[in-house]
Amino acid sequence: MTAFTPTIRIQNECFDAGEEMRRMRSGRTDIGAVACFEGVCRDHNAALAGQGEQAVQALELEHYPGMTEHSIAHMVQEAQQRWPLQATTVIHRVGALQPGDPIVLVVVASAHRHAAFEACAFLMDYLKTQAPFWKKETTPDGAHWVDAREADDAALARWGITASNSAAG
Template identity: 60%
Template sequence: MPISVQTEDFDVSTEIARLRAGKPAIGAVVSFVGVVRDMNEGQDVHVMELEHYPGMTEKALEGIVQQAHGRWTLQDCLVIHRVGALQPLDQIVLVAVASAHRGEAFAACEFIMDYLKTQAPFWKKEQTPQGARWVDAREHDDKALAKWGMTSVNAAQGKSVP
């Protein structure tokens, strides 16, 4: 369950090869790569700055991966999230999930990303021609979390909503 919060870029193929190495039970790997867009909410984005709280962030990421392992039969998961100043087209996040079958890998990857968008302690500030602005959570991200039986408050506590 490799988890990394880092300033350095990552190579997707290298990371997935490392995740799969020596695990012949893996039949599927699903990955998601998030990248910096050059436009958000109608404004040009020149730089996105990502901040985090060291220690707390890694613990939160470990928690969501453990929840995914509790919901699906997974061989392994990988989460790499970058911090610092990023330019449009830079990679921000890699989530890769390995399982025996594709259905579980797809579902777990989507679950992890939905959680990351709403619960992981990252703060994003965009530099635009109009000045700097913090990026708020979006309603559609909370709706995505709800489809897993989670609310923002319960997800932070690692509890599903009945």
């Protein structure tokens, strides 16, 4: 498998998932499958401990410049070692977001669908738990930082990765 340079962007601006997939496939006839995940800001959060479902009025994402891109590059390298990938794009937004705004995009290309699906799921599970992003939600009760959820850690564990042995270092 030929090595490739993944596209990794941390940005305030909105992205166009369709355009990113077209850009990835442009001029390529070797790609047999493209898997895409787009995460979108919800207008509610049912995971607030003991508080029931809360309306989300806004979301603010922060990151550690340089460290975040480095962490994501390591996770893409890990995916490349696990699956025969041909291209990868990871875009994550930071700054102020409103319900309905896209937050994250992962696009993975491979010769076969199984590798593309698996690598896309792996990268999203990794992003949710290991990438250095901090999320603050504003609800009618005020603003609060959002902690990682046990379900996200469990999703990452299915890949044999825990916080102590992640490739984010």
